[in-house]
Amino acid sequence: MVSSQLAGNKIVPLGRSFYERNTQVVAFELIGKVLVFEQNGNLLSGKIVETEAYFGANDPASHAYRGVTLRNRVMFGRAGISYVYFTYGNHHCLNMVTEAEGIPGAVLIRALEPISGVQIMQKRRGKIIYGQLTNGPGKLTQAFGITREHSGMDLTKEPFFVTQNERQDQPIPIRVSTRIGISRAKQMPLRFYLQTSSFVSVH
DNA sequence: GAGAAGATCTCCT
DNA sequence: GGAGATCTTCTCA
Numbered sequence: 001m002v003s004s005q006l007a008g009n010k011i012v013p014l015g016r017s018f019y020e021r022n023t024q025v026v027a028f029e030l031i032g033k034v035l036v037f038e039q040n041g042n043l044l045s046g047k048i049v050e051t052e053a054y055f056g057a058n059d060p061a062s063h064a065y066r067g068v069t070l071r072n073r074v075m076f077g078r079a080g081i082s083y084v085y086f087t088y089g090n091h092h093c094l095n096m097v098t099e100a101e102g103i104p105g106a107v108l109i110r111a112l113e114p115i116s117g118v119q120i121m122q123k124r125r126g127k128i129i130y131g132q133l134t135n136g137p138g139k140l141t142q143a144f145g146i147t148r149e150h151s152g153m154d155l156t157k158e159p160f161f162v163t164q165n166e167r168q169d170q171p172i173p174i175r176v177s178t179r180i181g182i183s184r185a186k187q188m189p190l191r192f193y194l195q196t197s198s199f200v201s202v203h
Numbered sequence: 204g205a206g207a208a209g210a211t212c213t214c215c216t
Numbered sequence: 217g218g219a220g221a222t223c224t225t226c227t228c229a
Contacts, residue, residue, distance in 0.1 A: 052210070061210070063225095071225060089222025091211045108210055138211045181210055208226085216218085 011036065013161035019079035023098040023105035027053035028192050030096070030107060030162065032172045034115065037144050038159035042120055044144050046112030046134055047165060049197040052179045053190040054095070056104030060184035064104035074152055075104045082160065084141070084151035091138030092147050096155060096162070110137045110180070110191075113199045136201045172196075 014033070019026055028051075036045045054062040056075070063072040063085070074083040075097055083095040083106050099105035112134040114121055121133045121143035134140035141147070153160050173195040178186055180202055193200045 054210075063210080066226085069226070085210085086224055087209055088211050089209095089224070090213095093210060095210085110210085136211070142212095179210075183209085204229095206226105206228090209224090212221090214218105214220090 011163045011166070013156050013158070013163055014080075016078075016080045016156050018162075019096060019098050019155070020100055021079075021098065023053040023055055023107060024190060026096070026098045027051040027107040027190065028174065030109075031174050031192050031194055032165050032168050033162050034165050035109065035112060035144075035162055036160070037146070039145060042117055044117035044120060045115040046140070046144075047115060047197075048109060048111075048162070049113050049194040050109075050111035050200050051192050052108040052110055053098075053192075054106050054108060059188070061179065061182040061186075061188075062104070062106075064106075072104070075106050077101060079105075080154065080156045082151055082153045082155055084146055084148050086148055088138075092141040093137045094141050094144075094146055094150075108137060109140065111135050111193070111197075111199050111201045112140050113197055114143070131198055135199045 030048050030051050033048050034045055056064040064075045068076055078101050079098050081097045083097055084092055086092055094109045095106040097106050114133055125133055125143050134143050155161050175195045176189050177191045179191045
């Protein structure tokens with residue numbers, strides 16, 4: 001397995017219990033973790049530096065606000081599953097399902113800092129500028145080759161998962177703000193980002 | 204079935 | 217900073 005090692009360290013996917021918690025807590029704690037995607041023998045990975053929390057009935061900005069639909073049903077299912085949707089005719093967005101089964105919730109991954117597979121990401125993005133590879137939800141899915149086909153995948157095991165950052169040995173400066181790009185429930189402070197990262201989509 | 208909105212990105216001014 | 221691209225999904229009649 002390519003993904004059993006990363007930068008010389010043994011890596012283990014976060015377990016289901018990490019995701020089966022309050023969406024806001026999961027969104028906060030995902031900052032600094034590492035997203036890993038093994039694809040065609042290539043290992044792509046990146047440090048998560050920006051997330052947003054989306055709830056259900058109490059969150060007008062969430063896809064789950066009006067109840068279950070064909071698209072959002074994953075959000076009502078088991079935690080630790082990927083929810084990928086297509087938007088604006090061009091872009092995919094990657095979410096991670098949270099909360100207990102039956103309670104809708106998901107964390108949108110808005111930005112990453114590339115760790116491995118940078119050449120593949122640059123090829124897919126058609127960009128040479130390193131800093132613009134994955135600094136937005138649509139950009140990172142393009143760089144990682146994530147589409148709706150990857151919705152419903154189990155993030156607690158290979159080849160697509162999140163792991164602890166082994167190189168993180170001290171507290172990181174996480175900031176909170178309102179969410180971006182939405183027209184409803186704008187005032188809710190549910191966006192989390194790594195203050196020191198240049199890959200955050202909007203400072 | 205039609206129309207509108209959209210958790211975005213990129214290019215142009 | 218603003219607007220267009222582009223097409224899926226949802227709502228409403």
